[in-house]
Amino acid sequence: MTDERMALVAKALAHPVRIHIVRLLAAQSECRGHEVFADLPLAQSTISEHLRVLKEAGLVQSHPVGTAMVYCLVGGVLEEFGAAIGEIAATVSECEPDEGACDE
Numbered sequence: 001m002t003d004e005r006m007a008l009v010a011k012a013l014a015h016p017v018r019i020h021i022v023r024l025l026a027a028q029s030e031c032r033g034h035e036v037f038a039d040l041p042l043a044q045s046t047i048s049e050h051l052r053v054l055k056e057a058g059l060v061q062s063h064p065v066g067t068a069m070v071y072c073l074v075g076g077v078l079e080e081f082g083a084a085i086g087e088i089a090a091t092v093s094e095c096e097p098d099e100g101a102c103d104e
Contacts, residue, residue, distance in 0.1 A: 001084040009081045012057035017042065018050050025060065025073035033062075033069040 001009075012018060017040065024039055025031055036051070037044050051071065054060040059078065062071045 001080050006084055008057050012053050012059055018054055021050060025071060030070045030072045036071060
């Protein structure tokens with residue numbers, strides 16, 4: 001995953017409401033829009049904006065079913081993001097603040 005892609009996904013996940021939506025969608029294969037809206041105490045327009053951000057980051061897909069929109073999580077993106085974060089975590093050198101190495 002490129003740094004730019006990681007930043008886009010991280011930014012999309014950087015809001016508690018979007019994390020809540022991701023958790024909600026992760027618990028089921030599909031979720032109708034009204035179910036997402038009913039689960040959050042926010043205006044539909046606000047939730048729609050959060051869904052738009054998640055879709056732009058590639059975390060969520062949607063498609064119409066009748067007159068409703070159905071949303072689903074794109075798990076592969078989360079797996080790729082998690083792996084990329086894991087790679088960074090595996091290379092961390094602990095900072096020694098007493099030696100001044102991290103002050104630069």
